[in-house]
Amino acid sequence: MQIEKQAEQQIEQKLEKPNMVFVTLVSIVAALGGVLFGFDTAVISGALGFLEQRFQLNQVQLGWAVSSIIIGCIAGASVSGILGDMFGRKKVLIAAAIIFMIGTVGSALPDTFTGYIIARMIGGFGIGITSALCPLYNAEIAPAKYRGRLVALNQLAIVTGIFLVYFVNTWISGYGDDAWDVSTAWRWMFAAGAVPGLLFLVLLCFVPESPRWLIKKGRPAEALKILLKIHGEDLARQEVLAIKEVSKQESGGSIRQLFMPGMRVALMVGIVLAALQQVTGINAVMYYAPVIFKEAGAGANASLIQTILIGFVNLLFTILALWLVDKVGRKVLLLIGSASMTICLTVIGLAFHTGNTSGPLLLIFILLYVASFAVSLGAVLWVVLSEIFPSRIRGRAVAIGTMTHWIADYVVSQSFPPLLHTAGPATTFWLFALMSLITVGFTWRAIPETKGKSLEEIETLWSTK
Template sequence: MNQIENKIASEISTVNTGFVLKVTIVAALGGLLFGYDTAVIAGAIGYLELKFGLSPAMVGWAASSAIWGCVVGAMVAGYLSDRFGRKKILLLTAILFAVSAIGSALPNSLTLFVMARFVGGLGVGAASMLSPLYISEIAPARIRGTLVSLYQLAIVLGINLVYFINMRIATLNSEAWNIEYGWRYMLGSEMIPALIFLVLLFLVPESPRWLIYKKREAEALDILERVNGRPKALDLVKEIKSVLSLEKGTIGELFKPGLRLALWVGVFLALFSQITGINAIIYFAPEIFKSVGFATESAFQQTMAIGLVNMVFTFVALWLIDKSGRKKLLLWGVGGMAVCLLGVGLCFYFDITQGPWLLIFILGFMACFSSSLGPIPWVIISEIFPTKSRGVAMSFCTVVLWLGVVLITQLTPMLLNSIGGAFTFWLFMFNAMLLWLFTWRFIPETKGKTLEEIEKHWLGQKKMINHSNKTKIINLS
């Protein structure tokens, strides 16, 4: 036992934390641009509506054009990153962000604006799967959860940063100036973080697991040695090569028993991270608060409180994810979300909306989400797939996630109008309960395991079920 403890202590002491943290922060800037790009439209859309005389339908099209780009970007990024490398496609996303920032700030027609926003969406969609994938492939196992969760923190920081910048620009001059020029500065401001991201990407290495997959072992060993020290790096190279020899690297492999369950886990987490109510809160909180009698200023102040809680409890996730583990944190967080959604529904059902309870339950929901379902899907989806097909598998899951964003963004106003706030939030509660049951039954704990150990878990599970419980694997995966 002492020998094992000494070995673990030795491995931990050889980790080059500074190098790993530098690489992670650079990759996480993709998340900051994700948050920046998706939230920047919130400050600009009102001025765009007046500038171009948009109908409600066209306002929706202008606001959502980037989301459709996200779907396409996530769809193709996995294949491209498996073929050309994680770093090269991340560089491409930085260029797309910069092009979109310039393009969306200059046009004098809605068509050109939508095209520019779609280009930015391509970058967001690609970065949304590539940044966590890249971090997971270079991070040491013992702190991988924390490092990948920095991506979610960067998204939150990007959202809050652009809210502040939008507010500062909007107060620089008159309403007429904002209609003509202010929105252009808001959208164009994204060029600065995009260029920073582009420059810094040249300072980080390629993913060592992708390099080994492409039989560039010397380069991979050099990177792994900088992260873990030479003895551990040599062991990791052997382990990665051993697992790669078991992989076919085909899409069909993901649909076979064992890995098929991994795909179900990724898809379920991606979809349910969106359809349990988070976007209803983020996108429609001001309107929800105004609909129950809060003044506009008060509604936006309460929305800012939601953003603050989101950030604070993302730090809680960073603290706990490699201590408590992914599964335990998910069970507690999703369970808390369900309780808070029940409370929100009761507030609407019994018209208890003027006191503090509605805000308390919404803030409680946000705290539970930010400390669990916010970061953990990105972590788990980046961990559970084979190296040869990890990019394509993550693309598939991320496309499902973005389709969930589209679905909930389109349906929430309709649900609030047709069935009311109570039953809308109870529907989200039902989804949270389904996710809790799925987590308890099917999601394995990946804390502290290398990516290769996680893959062996699925392959071992396949063997175990094939020999001892064939009927069960047919039913479950």
């Protein structure tokens, strides 16, 4: 990649600065897909009790009411790469926003549990697409120096959606009496998701297509117009040349490229990191926080307040991750964060094992665990997934990693309640601690540092693996 290195040296000498106002605004629009992700996956926390009474659900159906959306997410993520590579990131995201709104409004309308499940799966299909393509789009449009924080905007949007939905649910449920809650409140909770969905759809009409996708499709003139808005003339032309040079060396967009020497390592990194993000227990804590605190002896009101506090800490430290990811690097954050998670989960398990759960210790270490996750695996996964694959198969490769994330999410969400009941909370959290320790070792051995490197330069890292 001699041409790219020479281009980057020339760029640095000229000290051209990218148009960060334009790039940031575009990235924020794309990241709004994360708000849909967070809002619609967390809205069930407030609606579940009302659904249980409205449809007279048993325990199996309750689990299905929660996890049905994840099935849709898995399906959406599985086709997001193919669709994104065929039709472009922007067009597919617009379609995903429409699908999401159909699903979220549809979830509010049915008079049967089956109708609700179908609508949730439809909405999940749209979320699965946005969860893969939004961070990928931001990675492809961002300057290398700022790519980490711009991609991490997606995670900030996710936790913002989760945090907001706590208050939306509380406000709606307090509007009427208990009978109104069972008949109507849950419908408004789901329907409220149409607001961010519509905002996302409208704003997407004003953002450009991914310049890297345009060059891959043989449309460099269109890509240059976008890159000129980002970089200025000299840097934009150099970047077009670098992207075209890499594209010439790629032998086509076949999924078989992922299993070629070097790329097999990148695929393994993406899949394993996506799985580890979930099996370290974050969504068990986020989905079932009230259950955990009640297990520790907290009352209903106290567990609700503690759950909101978890959401706030998650949001606050995700913002911190945006500042750190391009300063200290992806690998450093992963190492520090996963090591801290290991310690916190070990102490949480010990607190349950000794019965010392009535004081502030349990809450403090759960909050430290959430903070450690938010500043590392929470934000960094989407950055790493969006930047480690070559352009011709990036969409499909990111889809595989995202699908792995959703599958692991489903497994953890389904297995946590019975695991908590049979093995007990101490053993359950120690298992999560073991997974976090494995994350430390995997990060140390397998994940390269990609801070400040262009997407084309990162691609060359794998050629030596």
